[in-house]
Amino acid sequence: MxxxxxxxxxxxxxxxxxxxxxxxxxxxxxxxxxxxxxxxxxxxxxxxxxxxxxxxxxxxxxxxxxxxxxxxxxxxxxxxxxxxxxxxxxxxxxxxxxxxxxxxxxxxxxxxxxxxxxxxxxxxxxxxxxxxxxxxxxxxxxxxxxxxxxxxxxxxxxxxxxxxxxxxxxxxxxxxxxxxxxxxxxxxxxxxxxxxxxxxxxxxxxxxxxxxxxxxxxxxxxxxxxxxxxxxxxxxxAVAPSGERAAASAALTKTATPGKAKCEDVAELLAIPLTSTVKSIVLTVETEEKGALHKQVWLLLLRGDHELNEIKVSKIPGLANNRFATEDEIVEHFGTRPGYLGPINTSLPVKIVADRTVAMMSDFVCGANEADFHFTGANWGRDLPEAQVADLRNVVAGDASPDGKGVLAxxxxxxxxxxxxxxxxxxxxxxxxxxxxxxxxxxxxxxxxxxxxxxxxxxxxxQNFDDKGIIWPTAIAPFEVVLCPMGMDKSEAVKEQVESLYAALLAAGVDVILDDRGQRPGAMFADWELIGVPHRIVIGDRGLKDGMLEYQGRRDTEATAVAVPDMLSFILAKLAGK
Structure with missing residues (x-):
């Protein structure tokens, strides 16, 4: 071409x-x-x-x-x-x-x-x-x-x-x-x-x-x-933490947390790690039973630093068609607005599902279902019944790999x-x-x-670019090789050599383009670096006087001088990945 x-x-x-x-x-x-x-x-x-x-x-x-x-x-x-x-x-x-x-x-x-x-x-x-x-x-x-x-x-x-x-x-x-x-x-x-x-x-x-x-x-x-x-x-x-759950060591205490509705703020106020807090997410599932609409409210519990995985949640039996609960539904079932919710002393019965990590926590902090208050020292079995346990969260780097062969990245x-x-x-x-x-x-x-x-x-x-433009892998590049002649319209030697190399490359089955537009070198090179052709050959009078051509791969920082008779075999080896 x-x-x-x-x-x-x-x-x-x-x-x-x-x-x-x-x-x-x-x-x-x-x-x-x-x-x-x-x-x-x-x-x-x-x-x-x-x-x-x-x-x-x-x-x-x-x-x-x-x-x-x-x-x-x-x-x-x-x-x-x-x-x-x-x-x-x-x-x-x-x-x-x-x-x-x-x-x-x-x-x-x-x-x-x-x-x-x-x-x-x-x-x-x-x-x-x-x-x-x-x-x-x-x-x-x-x-x-x-x-x-x-x-x-x-x-x-x-x-x-x-x-x-x-x-x-x-x-x-x-x-x-x-x-x-x-x-x-x-x-x-x-x-x-x-x-x-x-x-x-x-x-x-x-x-x-x-x-x-x-x-x-x-x-x-x-x-x-x-x-x-x-x-x-x-x-x-997200696999469950290894080992046994630690025994309770703190009393359940209703603690004032004025204006602290987020786990991060509660942890800072109480000078405790965020990993000691539990956050509450409330979902509603609506079903039609005997012509009447029935609502079931669910409370999902995650560690304060973890994120909910909605795809996993949708696969829990009964939660396939869930939605986030409205504020009115939350107030009705918990007695307070979001920010202070928890599994202890709800106003109405709710179905509770604890993430695997939360199920292994002890002495944790959760909402007290009263504005401006949280419970500290909450423990399973003593302060609230053992809950249904499921994988609810996104994994994080450093979690144990499910195959038991290392940690996740x-x-x-x-x-x-x-x-x-x-x-x-x-x-x-x-x-x-x-x-x-x-x-x-x-x-x-x-x-x-x-x-x-x-x-x-x-x-x-x-995946493949730099500040000059695209860097195509050879297999899918628009052209494998570009020939850039310097002054082809003014030098018979350049014209003869570029035409000879062009014909040889075509005969060898190389997808090559010859830039015969007569542009200045800077503009020509900038175009092909932007377009991302992976292999460039420059033909100019200066190099030909020494019997050399100039090759530069798109990722190369410098050009390589190649003898004229060797260029065909050189470029074919490059295309073959050698």
Missing amino acids: RATRFFISTLKEAPADAEIVSHKLMMRAGMIKRLGSGIYNYMPMGLRVIRKVENIVREEMNRSNAIEMLMPVVQPAELWQETGRWDKMGPELMRVKDRHGREYAIQPTSEEVITDVVRSEIKSYRQLPLNFYHIQTKFRDERRPRFGLMRGREFTMKDAYSFDRNVDGLKQSYQVMFDAYTRIFTRFGLEFRAVAADNGAIGGSGSHEFHVIADTGEDAIVYCPSSDYAANMEAAE IQRGIEVGHVFQLGTSYSESMKATFLDENGKPQFLQMGCYGIGVTRILGAAIE
């Missing part, structure tokens, strides 16, 4: 609405151009990266025996109504009507469509296992689109769907996809981590997320440096892939069955596997 035959449009400054590094650099490098809120044109430079990402994904999906197809962007509402997701998805699901008033969804994902395809095509166990995938435009009507391709409304995703006879088959298909994802992200040249995850709204049983490691990542990844344990914050288990990451064991949640609701060996109908076991193709670009940049 010659630069004069390509479209290059760089900016010195990012638009004002660009917030994070990847958004700013992609806009400045001319890779994307905003069309509307959360909607972007993929410009030629950016599209080259997308196609390289797609090619790697496609190669590894095909290698794993997944079969490519293409499902439509617009999907009939009836399919989504069968699974109940037409209502469950909420406003993120873009709904449209055709001229006849029929409703459709602009797809954010394709579980319903692929299940509809398979239920009409798969009749016998002999046709299984199967795995279909496609790479297609998706749309999610984000409340607040931001961060460029990281959280846009329109994006490209690869989604795959496996179908098996039984759970064992599903687990095998899941492992095949897990391994394929590991190869994909390794080939991208990105530092990543696979973590156990919660299935969320998509349903099913087990799942893993694939995160690109980046300090600017939105997600907290929990892992054990001395073992293979890894999970996202939602799924990471936390790093930031950007989710770019997710694999799910769906089971029969969709096949049951859509009556997708097959006949087993005995001729009996059985529900298909499904798996679902997604990669955010366009999100990979943003994640890769968040």
Whole structure:
């Protein structure tokens, strides 16, 4: 490719609405151009990266025996109504009507469509296992689109769907996809981590997320440096403290804490560690019983320095559909407003759940259910009954690893892939069955596997950039090598050498661009450093007089002189990672 035959449009400054590094650099490098809120044109430079990402994904999906197809962007509402997701998805699901008033969804994902395809095509166990995938435009009507391709409304995703006879088959298909994802992200040249995850709204049983490691990542990844344990914050288990609970050593005392409604303020007033305090979180669950609305109030107890994990709470029996209690409900059940709540002497009965850490505490401080007062020296069994115990909190760095092989650490990451064991949640609701060996109908076991193709670009940049611009891994760079001739229009020697090297690189299969725009060296170099091409070769009269060319990798601080006859083999070795 010659630069004069390509479209290059760089900016010195990012638009004002660009917030994070990847958004700013992609806009400045001319890779994307905003069309509307959360909607972007993929410009030629950016599209080259997308196609390289797609090619790697496609190669590894095909290698794993997944079969490519293409499902439509617009999907009939009836399919989504069968699974109940037409209502469950909420406003993120873009709904449209055709001229006849029929409703459709602009797809954010394709579980319903692929299940509809398979239920009409798969009749016998002999046709299984199967795995279909496609790479297609998706749309999610984000409340607040931001961060460029990281959280846009329109994006490209690869989604795959496996179908098996039984759970064992599903687990095998899941492992095949897990391994394929590991190869994909390794080939991208990105530092990543696979973590156990919660299935969320998509349903099913087990799942893993694939995160690109980046300090600017939105997600907290929990892992054990001395073992293979890894999970996202939602799924990471906080194990109970080891050993026995200490015996009570202090009397229960009602202590004045005027104006101190937060655990931090109470701890400071009483000159005690924050870890000796217990905070109260009140939830309400509403159920309909015999036509009447019934409310159950729950009190959750966490150590003062810990944070509630709402995903874990929602999995406690009876708390699936909880909400935070209103102030009126709190006053009714505790006799006071929030800030002084506790499990001792509530006005009305409440269900109490203590976090594992709280269940092991003794002589702790909690609210006295009276404004401006707390109890000190509270103890389980003596001052209040032993409570239901559950894992309620987010883990923190230094917690014991659930596998018993060390302590936990936390790093930031950007989710770019997710694999799910769906089971029969969709096949049951859509009556997708097959006949087993005995001729009996059985529900298909499904798996679902997604990669955010366009999100990979943003994640890769968040992990690979400097003050000059993007630093693409070679495998997904828009071009592998850029040739930068000095005065090509004025020097026959430079022109002859650059054309010769250009032809040799093309013949060797190198994705190379020749910058023949005639720009000054400073502007030329600045463009390619911003765009992030990983390998640069400079050809100039000064070097040619000594029989040398100049090579500089995008991460290199200095250039390397390479003899003219050796440059082809030198660059091929660099591309091979040698």
